[in-house]
């Protein structure tokens with residue numbers, strides 16, 4: 404094969420690789436245990452996407468552990484909104500290296516202040532006869548479902564949709580998110596329709612990641628796991644006007660190997676909301692029914708108090 408053709412093929416292969424791996428989760432090394440991350444995608448809130456910070460922090464921690472160690476859990480707090488105008492610095496503290504486990508503490512900093520802190524633990528592969536898991540919920544296969552974008556496109560063709568909602572949906576469509584979603588349960592295209600505090604959707608990274616490093620698939624899953632997660636707690640309350648919503652913390656446990664560029668079923672459920680907070684629990688399933696990842700997150704929801712005049716007449 405000629406050099407030019409080989410180079411061309413290499414370039415094409417590179418283009419097919421997920422942008423999550425080639426840019427979002429590629430960190431620049433500044434010094435020992437110090438890394439810099441950039442943000443190719445910024446949500447409409449104009450603060451940094453929590454999943455990106457979690458994913459990048461896990462990449463930074465993983466760069467400091469020995470070969471053969473894989474992330475099995477991490478526990479994070481989002482303490483300040485991230486500023487999309489400047490990069491994020493990740494400072495990794497090598498807390499302990501034991502025979503089986505290595506623990507790292509990561510502090511994400513902008514403008515000299517912590518925006519995020521987390522602890523991550525890595526383990527050498529240690530098979531054990533003690534094994535069990537619960538069952539994957541039943542769901543139609545992803546190939547039989549419409550994508551989120553197709554569903555929104557369909558909703559936008561509804562002649563009864565108001566101009567305001569049409570504009571909102573077109574903004575969602577315009578977002579170039581590096582993940583693909585196929586909802587199993589109905590989603591709230593039209594704001595104001597209360598739903599169960601539950602979500603079920605197939606999800607995978609856009610593009611090809613390949614077998615690669617198991618830690619990279621875990622970092623991609625960390626990114627994906629924050630997408631649309633916390634709003635599960637908001638589903639039954641959408642009629643209450645909201646001033647702001649943000650994730651406060653995020654925890655992940657990795658159970659079995661998986662590929663983040665292959666379809667996984669994301670099961671999200673909110674068992675509780677109160678005190679301006681909502682708790683969401685999640686499970687990422689491999690399509691063969693293996694439980695790959697468990698997650699938990701609490702979010703803060705600041706609602707506008709209804710004025711006494713807003714009480715419906717039927718309740719007076």
Ligand SMILES: CCCC(=O)SCCNC(=O)CCNC(=O)[C@H](O)C(C)(C)COP(=O)(O)OP(=O)(O)OC[C@H]1O[C@@H](n2cnc3c(N)ncnc32)[C@H](O)[C@@H]1OP(=O)(O)O
Pocket residue numbers: 450451452453454481482483484485629633648649650651703705
């Ligand atoms: C939703 C998609 C999922 C995501 O990815 S979200 C992105 C990841 N998460 C984040 O960026 C959250 C980062 N963390 C934070 O911003 C703060 O920790 C968080 C959650 C706001 C809590 O902070 P606080 O302790 O309240 O901090 P603060 O005093 O600086 O206030 C921040 C804003 O909240 C307001 N606030 C605080 N207590 C309040 C209250 N009781 N009632 C109404 N408003 C209240 C406060 O005025 C301030 O508002 P503003 O920003 O000045 O407009």
